[in-house]
Amino acid sequence: MSNAVSTAPRAAVRPASSKPTEQRKTALAWLTLPALFFFLVFAVVPLAGVLILSFTSWDGIGAIGAAGLDNWFSVLADPGLYNALGLTFLIMAVSWLVQTPISLLLGVFTAGSQRYRAALAVLYFLPLLLSSAAVAIAFKALLDPNFGLATGLGLPFLAQDWLGVPQLALGLVIFVIAWQFVPFHTLIYQGGVRQIPKSLYEAAQIDGAGTIKQFFHITLPQLKYTIITSSTLMVVGSLTYFDLIFVLTGGGPGNSTRILALDMYLRGFRANLMGPASVIAVILVIIGLALALFLQRLGGKDKQGSQLEGL
Amino acid sequence: MSTVLKSNTQGAHTGTLGGSAAAKRGLGPKLRRLNIPGGLGGWLWLAIIILPVYYVVITSLKTQAGYFGQNPLALPTSPTLENYQMVLEADFAQYFMNSAIVTLGSVIPTVLISFMASFAIVRGAGRFLRLVNGMFLMGLAIPLQATIIPIYLMIIRLNLYDSLLALMLPSIAFAIPLTVLILSNFIRDVPNELFESMRLDGCSEWQTMWRLALPLTRPAIVTVAIYNGLHVWNGFLLPLVLTQSPSLRVLPLGLWTFQGEFSVNIPAVLASVVLSTLPILVLYVIGRRQLLAGLTAGFSK
Numbered sequence: 001m002s003n004a005v006s007t008a009p010r011a012a013v014r015p016a017s018s019k020p021t022e023q024r025k026t027a028l029a030w031l032t033l034p035a036l037f038f039f040l041v042f043a044v045v046p047l048a049g050v051l052i053l054s055f056t057s058w059d060g061i062g063a064i065g066a067a068g069l070d071n072w073f074s075v076l077a078d079p080g081l082y083n084a085l086g087l088t089f090l091i092m093a094v095s096w097l098v099q100t101p102i103s104l105l106l107g108v109f110t111a112g113s114q115r116y117r118a119a120l121a122v123l124y125f126l127p128l129l130l131s132s133a134a135v136a137i138a139f140k141a142l143l144d145p146n147f148g149l150a151t152g153l154g155l156p157f158l159a160q161d162w163l164g165v166p167q168l169a170l171g172l173v174i175f176v177i178a179w180q181f182v183p184f185h186t187l188i189y190q191g192g193v194r195q196i197p198k199s200l201y202e203a204a205q206i207d208g209a210g211t212i213k214q215f216f217h218i219t220l221p222q223l224k225y226t227i228i229t230s231s232t233l234m235v236v237g238s239l240t241y242f243d244l245i246f247v248l249t250g251g252g253p254g255n256s257t258r259i260l261a262l263d264m265y266l267r268g269f270r271a272n273l274m275g276p277a278s279v280i281a282v283i284l285v286i287i288g289l290a291l292a293l294f295l296q297r298l299g300g301k302d303k304q305g306s307q308l309e310g311l
Numbered sequence: 312m313s314t315v316l317k318s319n320t321q322g323a324h325t326g327t328l329g330g331s332a333a334a335k336r337g338l339g340p341k342l343r344r345l346n347i348p349g350g351l352g353g354w355l356w357l358a359i360i361i362l363p364v365y366y367v368v369i370t371s372l373k374t375q376a377g378y379f380g381q382n383p384l385a386l387p388t389s390p391t392l393e394n395y396q397m398v399l400e401a402d403f404a405q406y407f408m409n410s411a412i413v414t415l416g417s418v419i420p421t422v423l424i425s426f427m428a429s430f431a432i433v434r435g436a437g438r439f440l441r442l443v444n445g446m447f448l449m450g451l452a453i454p455l456q457a458t459i460i461p462i463y464l465m466i467i468r469l470n471l472y473d474s475l476l477a478l479m480l481p482s483i484a485f486a487i488p489l490t491v492l493i494l495s496n497f498i499r500d501v502p503n504e505l506f507e508s509m510r511l512d513g514c515s516e517w518q519t520m521w522r523l524a525l526p527l528t529r530p531a532i533v534t535v536a537i538y539n540g541l542h543v544w545n546g547f548l549l550p551l552v553l554t555q556s557p558s559l560r561v562l563p564l565g566l567w568t569f570q571g572e573f574s575v576n577i578p579a580v581l582a583s584v585v586l587s588t589l590p591i592l593v594l595y596v597i598g599r600r601q602l603l604a605g606l607t608a609g610f611s612k
Contacts, residue, residue, distance in 0.1 A: 028435030042484030049461030191607030292452030
């Protein structure tokens with residue numbers, strides 16, 4: 001009924017705007033062209049390019065030659081690949097396990113209205129302002145066994161050779177990643193918590209549910225999609241922790257923190273083997289897509305479209 | 312009665328933060344009971360965040376002798392700015408300019424073209440637009456750093472290697488998917504009646520975009536501009552791979568090389584860390600409310 005009412009003036013105005021609405025809507029498409037151009041040229045073409053380059057041999061300067069499947073065979077037979085893959089997934093999984101509970105709890109905490117919590121939230125965000133290079137340099141100085149935190153706090157167990165022992169270096173990398181990225185995810189959870197209808201809590205309170213019950217029966221289920229969004233960003237983002245690890249450990253000691261992205265860089269731009277490096281890049285892209293699709297599935301099939309938008 | 316009054320005054324206290332007042336009333340007294348473990352955790356995390364920052368700042372103000380002689384966490388006995396002077400003499404002003412050019416040269420085009428695309432995606436219709444939108448969404452899931460080798464090749468072939476423009480072009484492309492996503496979420500929130508009335512006034516879609524959608528989504532635009540600006544300003548891989556000349560170094564790269572050259576002079580290295588962050592910190596202090604509110608809204612929609 002209301003349709004008929006609203007179409008009446010539309011019909012009357014049509015001569016003035018001269019174009020029917022449908023045509024007008026399709027005509028908007030040209031507005032996307034500049035963005036589309038940049039994205040096609042500097043993201044889609046390189047994406048195709050990386051696949052093509054994985055079948056070539058190139059030292060980064062000279063001519064590019066065809067190499068067939070050689071790169072793929074050599075990389076897939078290289079134990080270095082499996083070391084990098086294992087490390088990438090290990091850092092991804094542990095980072096997720098460490099960061100998600102901390103971010104979620106801090107998100108719930110900062111969503112409260114107490115003034116000091118808002119002030120804390122402002123300070124929590126500080127690490128996000130620093131470049132990964134700056135963070136890595138700061139932590140290197142901070143962990144100096146003689147002139148850093150260990151001496152400052154009088155805690156001798158902090159005086160370790162953090163960058164010299166493989167397990168310690170790996171732990172350090174995971175800690176510094178959490179230090180840098182928890183603030184961002186806290187912010188996402190904070191937004192998610194604020195959107196939970198307060199009536200749910202009122203109802204729970206009337207039913208006599210305690211704080212902990214409310215957290216597990218209302219807050220957590222209501223945050224399902226926020227958790228998926230945050231996890232997707234975290235997991236896909238973990239594939240690109242390149243700069244932090246590059247400056248902090250350079251992949252060392254040995255190859256103990258040489259994740260895939262770093263492996264790609266070192267093969268390509270240090271060893272001048274662009275072909276094998278492109279193979280690693282293709283593997284990175286496949287992992288990223290597979291993980292994102294998997295996480296969207298977790299959100300439920302019918303919600304897939306809107307979930308991607310919910311990012 | 313008294314509880315109503317109480318919650319009202321509390322709401323007024325925090326009214327500036329928008330949703331928080333509502334959240335408060337929703338969680339009610341329960342939240343106050345959570346305070347002890349929650350507060351402890353909150354303050355603990357603050358300590359974890361602040362301690363390294365504090366260390367960096369005070370160490371950057373110490374002399375070499377102070378660095379080696381004092382307790383690392385004690386305030387400098389004779390604070391000095393000579394480290395900062397040294398850093399500035401090491402071409403940091405140049406790096407700063409380069410970073411500023413690259414950041415502005417990437418963020419302004421990104422936001423402009425992404426806004427136009429978002430407007431079309433939300434307001435338009437048709438298979439083409441759905442396809443474009445789908446492609447941008449796909450871009451979110453791809454670790455774009457993985458495309459660095461072909462980008463390096465393309466930049467060489469375009470004769471752009473070792474130039475600031477080489478850093479801007481891929482930065483724009485990388486930032487488009489997320490920017491379009493956040494902006495279209497906000498444009499979608501503009502009430503349809505407003506668009507309708509613009510149309511009835513005989514405005515073209517082009518006019519509607521600039522006169523209606525742009526002013527109404529300004530908070531979101533500021534948010535994505537700051538967010539993208541942060542990313543470009545702090546970006547490391549692109550400058551590392553696509554430039555070579557010392558005169559074209561951006562700040563993160565300058566930091567890294569400075570650290571390599573002056574690794575024995577930790578106070579100076581940390582002064583360079585502080586200096587490279589200072590401009591961003593100033594921006595954050597000015598725009599933090601906008602940024603935090605915009606990001607919470609943009610990502611949790």
